[in-house]
Amino acid sequence: MQYSHTTGAGIIINAHKKLFDFKLIHWHDKTRIPEMDLLVEFRTDSENNTSVVYIKSSKYQEFSQDSIIKERDFWKTQTDEELEKLEIAVFEGLVEQTYKKTDYAILNNIKPSISVDSFIEYHFENETNIINHANDLPTDGYEILDYRIVARFLMRTLDTLVYAEKRITKDTFSMYLQLYSKLQYYTTAYYKASQDTAKVFSEIFLVQQLYFASAKQKIINLNDDILQNEHKWRNLKSQINILNNRILNHQVKNVAETQSKIDDLSKQMKETNNFIAKLEQTKARIQKLMQLFIAQQKKEFIAKFEIKKAEIFKLIKDAINITITSLDNRIWQLGMQSEPIKNHFFKLQSSFSFCILAFIQQYIKTLDSSKLSDADRLLNIYITRYKERNTKKILLISNDEKMKFKLKIEILSLYKNFMVTSISKKMEYEILITNHKFDFIIMDMNIAENLADMVAFGKSKRLNKNAEFIVYDF
Amino acid sequence: MEEMELEEFLASYKNISETTVITREGEEIFVFTRDIDELLALLESEKCTEK
Numbered sequence: 001m002q003y004s005h006t007t008g009a010g011i012i013i014n015a016h017k018k019l020f021d022f023k024l025i026h027w028h029d030k031t032r033i034p035e036m037d038l039l040v041e042f043r044t045d046s047e048n049n050t051s052v053v054y055i056k057s058s059k060y061q062e063f064s065q066d067s068i069i070k071e072r073d074f075w076k077t078q079t080d081e082e083l084e085k086l087e088i089a090v091f092e093g094l095v096e097q098t099y100k101k102t103d104y105a106i107l108n109n110i111k112p113s114i115s116v117d118s119f120i121e122y123h124f125e126n127e128t129n130i131i132n133h134a135n136d137l138p139t140d141g142y143e144i145l146d147y148r149i150v151a152r153f154l155m156r157t158l159d160t161l162v163y164a165e166k167r168i169t170k171d172t173f174s175m176y177l178q179l180y181s182k183l184q185y186y187t188t189a190y191y192k193a194s195q196d197t198a199k200v201f202s203e204i205f206l207v208q209q210l211y212f213a214s215a216k217q218k219i220i221n222l223n224d225d226i227l228q229n230e231h232k233w234r235n236l237k238s239q240i241n242i243l244n245n246r247i248l249n250h251q252v253k254n255v256a257e258t259q260s261k262i263d264d265l266s267k268q269m270k271e272t273n274n275f276i277a278k279l280e281q282t283k284a285r286i287q288k289l290m291q292l293f294i295a296q297q298k299k300e301f302i303a304k305f306e307i308k309k310a311e312i313f314k315l316i317k318d319a320i321n322i323t324i325t326s327l328d329n330r331i332w333q334l335g336m337q338s339e340p341i342k343n344h345f346f347k348l349q350s351s352f353s354f355c356i357l358a359f360i361q362q363y364i365k366t367l368d369s370s371k372l373s374d375a376d377r378l379l380n381i382y383i384t385r386y387k388e389r390n391t392k393k394i395l396l397i398s399n400d401e402k403m404k405f406k407l408k409i410e411i412l413s414l415y416k417n418f419m420v421t422s423i424s425k426k427m428e429y430e431i432l433i434t435n436h437k438f439d440f441i442i443m444d445m446n447i448a449e450n451l452a453d454m455v456a457f458g459k460s461k462r463l464n465k466n467a468e469f470i471v472y473d474f
Numbered sequence: 475m476e477e478m479e480l481e482e483f484l485a486s487y488k489n490i491s492e493t494t495v496i497t498r499e500g501e502e503i504f505v506f507t508r509d510i511d512e513l514l515a516l517l518e519s520e521k522c523t524e525k
Binding site: 392394407410411414415418442443445452455459468469470471472 | 480484487496503504505506507508509510513514516517518
């Protein structure tokens with residue numbers, strides 16, 4: 001599959017190399033966004049039409065060497081349902097083979113066909129691949145953002161960039177957006193509920209256990225055999241009763257012959273009874289073996305799966321944080337190089353570079369600090385602490401607006417967390433330097449004749465005695 | 475970077491082309507530069523040490 005985030009349209013190819021167009025409105029999948037090379041299930045409105053009316057990602061995306069269905073099976077089938085049926089049929093064939101090869105009369109142990117460790121590794125294979133991909137993204141030494149707090153500003157930042165800078169489209173960030181979407185799905189309640197340990201054990205792990213499934217099949221067959229033999233036993237009993245009644249009612253000519261028949265039927269009945277008992281014994285033994293298998297596997301499974309699940313959930317959280325940080329860095333890099341962003345975004349504001357932080361700051365400014373919602377209070381605390389740890393404050397003083405703007409852009413392009421306050425008046429300088437702490441104070445040599453006094457004034461202030469002063473004359 | 479006393483700097487800054495540390499009684503007051511790249515390099519070194 002190919003897809004463009006910019007146009008919201010994509011192309012799918014089927015097994016016969018026939019191409020189909022689709023639009024985002026026909027994407028019916030909340031778990032993923034359309035992406036390159038995704039395996040999908042789709043429908044067109046008629047057989048000869050190439051316009052797709054329904055499309056979603058297939059639940060089959062990876063085909064490992066050990067999987068019982070292969071990628072060629074995917075291409076041969078039209079829907080996930082069809083492929084699922086095929087998967088079940090292949091597995092049932094394997095169960096049948098195993099069942100036939102096993103002598104249940106002497107079986108004393110059900111062994112696992114997939115160990116708990118292998119199952120868990122395979123079960124979280126997709127998650128692990130995506131986490132590894134995210135962990136490879138560069139973050140350039142920047143503090144990793146907390147997606148739970150900043151995520152709501154991500155699309156606003158990205159949309160502003162894409163809207164202002166026509167040379168940049170959302171496709172520029174498609175790799176990040178795809179990763180982000182996959183990871184976000186892994187944080188949903190739906191996904192978390194699907195990883196319930198007891199549910200995964202009974203509905204996936206046990207179902208995939210070949211020898212266990214064969215034993216289960218044996219129990220079904222034994223039940224059938226028992227029912228058949230019980231039916232046979234009842235028939236025999238009924239025949240014996242009929243013959244006994246005939247003897248009692250003097251309805252038989254040859255009593256000895258009839259009695260011999262009764263004896264023969266009684267013998268068969270006894271044999272049937274013994275056979276049923278034997279079947280019941282086998283059944284009880286296999287059931288015991290199955291219970292033992294469940295008990296042994298469950299103990300190991302619960303312990304190992306819980307640990308791995310907690311680890312995966314944490315890694316997913318870390319991976320989504322890395323992804324959003326790396327994406328924010330990329331937005332910052334492209335935004336700071338963009339002329340429309342320089343001309344619009346920075347002309348209107350901003351002390352901050354073009355990144356999520358700037359949009360959070362804009363938002364916080366609009367809030368009444370005495371009436372903050374819980375989410376906004378958390379945001380405010382988070383961003384205040386983030387700035388304390390990361391932001392370097394720079395005061396830039398010059399009358400040359402053009403040079404001051406150029407310098408500000410250069411500075412904000414250097415480091416995402418620089419914050420530049422630009423001023424042009426000595427009075428503003430005196431107020432700011434008295435009330436705010438800066439890391440750097442950069443002055444145009446031509447700002448005032450008594451520049452040395454201005455520096456001395458700044459250095460005399462408690463908040464800025466350790467600030468670094470730089471004087472320039474370009 | 476070269477160092478220069480403030481008095482000397484004020485008297486002759488028009489002739490200074492190199493980035494220079496301006497001091498008063500041996501203590502740094504500010505850095506003077508005519509080169510935007512050197513100014514950025516000063517900021518760059520600071521942000522690197524803090525990360």
